[in-house]
Amino acid sequence: MTSAEFKVLFVSERAGFAGGIERFIFHTAGLLRRAGMTVYGSFDRPDRDAERFAENFDRMFPPDELPETDLTVIHRIGDPEKLEHLIGLRGDRLALYVHDHDYYCPRSYRYTPFGRHDCRRPYSLLRCGVCAMATSPRRWREGFFGELAARTVRCRKRLELLRRIPHVAVLSAFMRRNLIDNGFAPERIAVIPPPVPVPETLPEHGENTPPRLLFTGQLIRGKGVDQLLRALPLLRHDFRLVIAGEGNQRPELERLAVRLGVADKVSFAGWVADPEKLYAECDAAVLPFFWQEPFGLVGPEAMAHGLPVVAFRTGGIDEWLVDGENGFAVPPRDISGFAAAVDRLLADRGSRVRLGRRGREMVSERFSDEKFVRSFRIWGEGKGL
Numbered sequence: 289m290t291s292a293e294f295k296v297l298f299v300s301e302r303a304g305f306a307g308g309i310e311r312f313i314f315h316t317a318g319l320l321r322r323a324g325m326t327v328y329g330s331f332d333r334p335d336r337d338a339e340r341f342a343e344n345f346d347r348m349f350p351p352d353e354l355p356e357t358d359l360t361v362i363h364r365i366g367d368p369e370k371l372e373h374l375i376g377l378r379g380d381r382l383a384l385y386v387h388d389h390d391y392y393c394p395r396s397y398r399y400t401p402f403g404r405h406d407c408r409r410p411y412s413l414l415r416c417g418v419c420a421m422a423t424s425p426r427r428w429r430e431g432f433f434g435e436l437a438a439r440t441v442r443c444r445k446r447l448e449l450l451r452r453i454p455h456v457a458v459l460s461a462f463m464r465r466n467l468i469d470n471g472f473a474p475e476r477i478a479v480i481p482p483p484v485p486v487p488e489t490l491p492e493h494g495e496n497t498p499p500r501l502l503f504t505g506q507l508i509r510g511k512g513v514d515q516l517l518r519a520l521p522l523l524r525h526d527f528r529l530v531i532a533g534e535g536n537q538r539p540e541l542e543r544l545a546v547r548l549g550v551a552d553k554v555s556f557a558g559w560v561a562d563p564e565k566l567y568a569e570c571d572a573a574v575l576p577f578f579w580q581e582p583f584g585l586v587g588p589e590a591m592a593h594g595l596p597v598v599a600f601r602t603g604g605i606d607e608w609l610v611d612g613e614n615g616f617a618v619p620p621r622d623i624s625g626f627a628a629a630v631d632r633l634l635a636d637r638g639s640r641v642r643l644g645r646r647g648r649e650m651v652s653e654r655f656s657d658e659k660f661v662r663s664f665r666i667w668g669e670g671k672g673l
Contacts, residue, residue: 296668297355299374303342303530304335305561307506308585309387312482313363317618317659319483320343324660328355332570337561342542359668364390368445375452383455388582391450392470394420397579399509406580406602406620410469413444447471455665459583460604476503479668482585482661484591486652491568492631498526499634502570502595502606504563504586507535510579512600514603515623516539519576520550522627529574529651532557532566567593570642572633575599585609588655591647596640598629609655614647630668631661 295368298317301311317327319343321344329345330353342348349355354377361371361383364369368627374382389398394398399406400419417440426642447470456477458464464477505511509657515524519528531541531554545551567573573590575581580603587597588608597615599605611617616629633640 289394290566293358294343294665295328295330295355295357296320296564297330297349297357297360298345298353299330299360299362299365301332301366302364303329303331303333303348304337305559306335307343309364310335310341312387312585314344315485316343316483318666319657319661320664321346321588326357328357330354339664340561342455357381358478361385362672363387365446365574368442368449371446371449375449380454382452383457385457386467389466389580391443391447392466393480395442399510399579404578410471411444411447413440416440416443432459455667455670460607462580462604462607463582476620478663480660480663480667481655482588482590483657484581484585484592484651484655485657486648487564489568490594495637496528496569497573497635498528500569500642501527501529501630502532502573502590503529503576504532504560504564504566504573504590505575507531507533507538507541509537510577511535512576512578513537514544515578515621515626516550516574516576517541517544517550517554519623519630520553520625521548522624523631524632525629527553527634530557530566530570532560532563533554534559540640563589564593567595569576570594570595571637572630572644573597574626574630575605577602577605578621579603581605582596587615588647589652590645592651592655594644595647596643596647597634598626600626608650610650612642614650 300313305311321327326346328347328349330351331660332351359381360378363385394416394566418526420440457480459482461479464479467640468474469479487571514653546552569589573595575584575597577600583604587599590597591614597665599609599617600620601617602620608619609615609617618625618629646652
């Protein structure tokens with residue numbers, strides 16, 4: 289079968305730029321179309337900038353009307369009944385991309401609510417149900433525990449169904465280990481590194497004085513922006529920080545910046561449709577993730593634009609961040625160590641340029657469009673990788 293004959297359907301919840309998963313769907317759909325495949329989409333509801341999102345698909349279908357394709361790829365699904373229907377409908381032509389911890393962690397974050405310690409245990413109905421119920425008491429209300437219990441049971445049923453899907457893909461070896469620990473068959477799971485666009489040339493801009501740091505991502509607790517803000521007073525060199533993204537933690541973060549006395553150095557840019565413009569204007573990227581980051585795609589995206597990265601070494605981060613080679617990797621939650629690593633970049637423009645160049649070269653070698661299309665096609669045809 290030629291690429292032109294190969295038809296793919298992407299199934300997920302949101303048609304729009306809600307977060308990193310949706311940006312991945314948008315980019316890979318366009319990439320597969322340019323490789324000659326026909327790519328359809330079926331989503332539960334529209335989201336931010338839905339019309340532009342739809343441009344990378346040959347056609348969009350409503351959730352209850354699915355076209356015949358060679359491969360149906362689930363990116364995110366919440367309803368066990370819908371999942372069971374797809375398994376019965378598509379059989380060995382069904383595939384699953386696992387992007388985060390939602391399927392085996394009812395709280396999603398994969399750390400404990402008290403003490404916020406990383407969780408390494410596989411899903412358990414009783415243990416995970418108790419952990420999920422130990423969420424903030426401020427959210428408790430009439431019917432809360434009943435709703436949470438129902439959600440926990442749905443999580444178990446959904447996980448049992450997901451294990452039956454014949455083709456599974458993840459972006460990192462870290463996520464592959466998580467799925468194996470949660471009962472997925474190892475031989476069904478492929479690690480397919482994501483494609484990361486690398487501009488042929490970088491725009492020329494003068495040296496920023498002071499240097500500009502950049503965070504891009506959702507402003508939610510797991511992304512750790514509160515850790516980043518707490519590191520700022522420890523910096524010895526001058527800086528400016530751009531925080532690009534939206535989320536329910538933004539008001540809290542804005543208040544924290546004021547309390548820490550760094551509000552005049554921090555700008556909240558909100559959601560940005562074209563983060564490439566920010567990459568071109570900044571000098572380094574900071575990834576202060578608190579949760580066990582499944583991959584951290586924004587890191588390689590920043591490196592593709594010549595930015596060195598400072599990040600906590602958590603989850604799949606160390607599969608692309610090499611300490612001292614393309615940035616600095618810091619032990620998780622070591623805020624003073626994070627500040628020291630950022631200070632090293634702020635102090636030395638030559639180091640920023642050198643590490644940024646190496647990161648850009650690494651992204652070009654490991655995350656090319658051609659490698660992704662080839663791996664996706666092999667995986668989609670069930671030939672293994």
